[in-house]
Amino acid sequence: MPDRPYTMLSCSVSLDGYLGDRTPRLALSNDADFDRVDEVRASCDAIMVGAATVRTDNPRLLVRSQARRAERQARGLASSPMKITVTGRADLDACSNFFTTGEVEKLVYTPRSRVRDARARLGPVATIVDGGRHVQMRWLSQDLADRGVARLMVEGGGVVHTQFLAADLVDELQLVVAPFFVGDSSAPRFVTDGHFPWNANRRATLAEVRQIGDVVLLRYALSTRFQDE
Ligand SMILES: NC(=O)c1ccc[n+]([C@@H]2O[C@H](COP(=O)([O-])OP(=O)(O)OC[C@H]3O[C@@H](n4cnc5c(N)ncnc54)[C@H](OP(=O)(O)O)[C@@H]3O)[C@@H](O)[C@H]2O)c1
Numbered sequence: 001m002p003d004r005p006y007t008m009l010s011c012s013v014s015l016d017g018y019l020g021d022r023t024p025r026l027a028l029s030n031d032a033d034f035d036r037v038d039e040v041r042a043s044c045d046a047i048m049v050g051a052a053t054v055r056t057d058n059p060r061l062l063v064r065s066q067a068r069r070a071e072r073q074a075r076g077l078a079s080s081p082m083k084i085t086v087t088g089r090a091d092l093d094a095c096s097n098f099f100t101t102g103e104v105e106k107l108v109y110t111p112r113s114r115v116r117d118a119r120a121r122l123g124p125v126a127t128i129v130d131g132g133r134h135v136q137m138r139w140l141s142q143d144l145a146d147r148g149v150a151r152l153m154v155e156g157g158g159v160v161h162t163q164f165l166a167a168d169l170v171d172e173l174q175l176v177v178a179p180f181f182v183g184d185s186s187a188p189r190f191v192t193d194g195h196f197p198w199n200a201n202r203r204a205t206l207a208e209v210r211q212i213g214d215v216v217l218l219r220y221a222l223s224t225r226f227q228d229e
Pocket of ligand 1: 010011012013018019020021022023024025026028049050051052053054056057086087088089090091110111134135136137155156157158159160161163188189
């Protein structure tokens with residue numbers, strides 16, 4: 001078994017590269033693309049977002065389509081993938097949708113120094129994982145593989161994207177570009193500053209361009225494990 005899951009990083013950005021505009025859940029995509037994302041979600045074992053996304057967007061992170069939920073259950077799986085988040089402060093609300101929705105396992109990775117606090121706040125609603133001194137995404141990916149996660153979908157936000165991409169842990173990037181600008185440099189960007197494996201001398205491989213109504217999906221193969229489905 002590979003030492004980390006097949007990892008897809010999926011997000012939508014504005015024309016100027018922002019993930020949102022500082023209001024919760026800015027709709028950068030459209031219904032047809034939300035349905036495409038739902039299908040990708042349904043194919044995964046786990047979905048991961050950063051703690052800021054849990055706090056800001058209050059996402060449910062469930063498979064929406066009844067048919068896809070039923071199809072997963074027919075395969076002996078939970079109706080939706082496991083949910084994963086990571087936090088340094090452990091300041092998450094146990095009543096947020098991340099924790100209260102879906103009969104699926106929820107994992108919270110946090111540094112050792114915060115484990116006790118996280119267990120006190122979230123112990124009844126999630127499994128708290130001791131991430132060591134600093135939670136490293138390579139270690140987290142290996143830990144997920146050890147827990148049986150073969151396909152991981154990383155769904156934001158920018159701080160989490162940056163760590164996965166900079167550590168060369170993403171096999172496939174699914175980037176949807178919305179046809180408008182945010183125009184606010186204080187808004188969250190697709191990635192923060194970092195040293196990425198792809199640069200002018202090492203260009204990523206563009207695997208697909210797909211128009212979906214008024215947005216465009218760009219799929220990049222970021223590793224040799226890329227599965228062209
Ligand atoms: N357009 C899209 O597709 C899309 C998708 C998702 C999110 N978003 C947007 O993105 C924004 C949030 O993105 P963001 O970049 O600000 O934050 P984020 O990546 O969602 O979360 C960052 C937080 O995650 C925790 N974290 C990340 N790496 C960690 C590590 N190695 N160890 C411990 N904790 C770690 C920290 O939580 P603590 O602060 O708790 O310590 C950190 O503040 C929101 O506005 C949301 O609407 C957009």
